[in-house]
Amino acid sequence: MNVINKFVNPLKILSNSAWRLNRSYSSASNEEVVFEKLGDNRQGVVVVGLNRAAAKNAFGQNLTRRLSNIISDLQHNKEVKVVILRSLVPGIFCAGADLKERKKQTPDEVVKFVSLLKSTLIGIEQLPMPVIAAVDGPALGGGLEMALACDIRIASNDAKLGLVETRLAIIPGAGGTQRLPRIVGPSIAKELIFTSRVMNGKEAKELGVVNHVVDQNGTKDAAFQKALQIADEIVPNGPVGVRMAKKAIDKGLQIDLAVGYAIEEACYAQVMVTKDRLEGLQAFAEKRKPIYKGE
Structure with a gap:
């Protein structure tokens, strides 16, 4: 026992019935992470959108802290039934770590930041409700690690996914070496990580990295639309x-x-x-x- x-x-x-997400998480364009509660027939669906266009949604200090705060609040909210994680920046999901910012950091600062990023992604992984990643563009390094922390992953056919850290003489440090082998098996995970290979959506689906691959067909948010369809199937349950x-x-x-x-x-x-x-x-x-x- x-x-x-x-x-x-x-x-x-x-147990906590209070709606804790009351920190003015607005949809203002200057916010690096935008929080939105959907209404009408999609009550209970929350969309968390990455919105740092200038840096291709790279994980900087501000974006990571804001994402961490939102995830922390979601952790205890029983009114939320599904979370969809997406990008609001056309053509990119998340470019991974902000290397320009990291270049200015001391080794100790880098270690602290990687620890913050890892704890944030663990927070996504441990959310009590289903989390769906809608990957409508490149998800590289930490970007793919974030998607791997979600329960369900959907990628557009022209998305680019890869744990590319060994190109920089480092390793995935936010859970990628642990999550990917559990999803696709150790042998495939080793090949992908050792080679820093970048997959398109179809290849990721064939290897089991993502659940679904969707064609853009002129739609810039095809993966997000598929995520909404899956959320619609979950919400009534x-x-x-x-x-x-x-x-x-x-x-x-x-x-x-x-x-x-x-x-x-x-x-x-x-x-x-x-x-x-x-x-x-x-x-x-x-x-x-x-x-x-x-x-």
């Missing part, structure tokens, strides 16, 4: 069930199968006591769509 409790904290992730399913999968991947089964059982126990489960049964009996409240 102690092992289970280590991985499953019963409904703690759902029980939010507690979706979050517990994510927790069971993520935690189960970290340990042996026997303990994984125990984690799944513990997560299932959490959905058994929800009003949503009763609503789902009632809606099924009445042959109507359920109305879930996340409780």
Whole structure:
């Protein structure tokens, strides 16, 4: 039981009903990360948009801190059902680290910044709700590491994806050496990292780096539109069930199968006591769509 409790904290992730994202995360064009809550039929969907056009969305101090703050607030918000991470800058997803800024940093400052970036991407990875990356342009180095931290990845056919750090005589330092092997297997991950190979969307799909590849067909946000379609499929489902399913999968991947089964059982126990489960049964009996409240 102690092992289970280590991985499953019963409904703690759902306990804070307050809407904490109230720090004036506006859609102002001067913000390097823009936060938007969608409305109408997409209530519960949040879009986090990278908006640092001058540096191709490269991870500088300001962008990274702002992204970190937004992710921290999302961590405890049960009203959010899906997060979509995208770029608001045409033709680029994220160019990785801001090398011009890094060139001016001392070695100690570089280490501190990489630690901040890593913790930010871990924060994305550990969000309780599904996170979808819409890659409509190049995602290189830290940009791909950020996409790998998401649950679902969609790339346009002309996107460019690669962990290219060995070209600079360094290694991926924000989780790339750990996430990529778990997604595509160690042998493929080693080849991609050792060679600094850059893939297009189709190649990334064939290797399992992304879930879907979409044609632009004159649309500059094709991956984002696909992300919205997937979000539309997730939103009607029980939010507690979706979050517990994510927790069971993520935690189960970290340990042996026997303990994984125990984690799944513990997560299932959490959905058994929800009003949503009763609503789902009632809606099924009445042959109507359920109305879930996340409780």
